[in-house]
Amino acid sequence: MAFDSFQDFLAMGGHAPYVWAAWALTAVLLVGSVLHARAERRQLLRELKRRARRERRAARETDVEEGA
């Protein structure tokens, strides 16, 4: 372990603002990319499902009309 205490670790030997700013930006962008990709996939699947339901309903209605 390169640090004696947790405070010591946070302080980064006086370089805290630089080290943590760089690491924080990286963490935010990496985690953000994953969350964005997940939200994107879920939304696309939702839309595809809605569209499939709509098309099924439309098909049923045509069937009913043809039957009548």
Place this chain on the structure above:
Amino acid sequence: MWAFIHKLGSPKWFYGISARLMPWFWIAAAALLLVGSVWGLLFTPADYQQGNSFRIIYVHVPAAFLAQSIFVSMAIAGLVFMVWKIKVADMAAAVMAPLGAAMTFIALFSGGVWGIPTWGTWWMWDARLTSMLILLFLYIGVIALRGAFASRDSGSRAASVLAMVGVINIPIIKYSVDWWYTLHQPASFTITGRVSMPMEMWAPLLLMVLGFYSFFIALTLMRTRSEILRRESGKRWVQALAEETP
């Protein structure tokens, strides 16, 4: 070989194979980034000259590597799309651009905050820094150009051409530190060749670099799959798939 390329180019086949590959890259990325971060932040001893500010290297170098590798990948994907009309290549190129821009931004930002305590300045019009800034503008240009056309195909072709032309910037970035040696130091991290830093500094950096590459592959696979759903939404197999996915 040709049959393989065309199979690879089929969105349906790609969607299936990528589902099986993707989890491995996510696992590798998570494990490598976790171990690399803990090791690099907590266990590697401080640098005798730079103190703890050198720990920025563990995000700076991998991000800078990826920034360039993603641009090259995007240009190759653009070439494949232009020559063989493989749509999946264009979809991959489209989803790579924002991640490449993010990586370039991380490299520039982390370099800037690293420069304050070590160089006494966050910016200088040094060749390496300037060519990286140009890379960021190229990424933004590729993203904007893709969206600037009414037809998707025109946007795809324009973005491919810009990526293929812009790739000339990559060797300039690479050799900038040797051609115009002003502020930025020459490369100190190599996979092959002589290691110019202590082993306990180099090992976590290697893990972080591999972790960033795994992350790039996993995210690109995931977002290319989404792009397939978006662009092929009219196809029967996509609709069938949407219904059976919970």
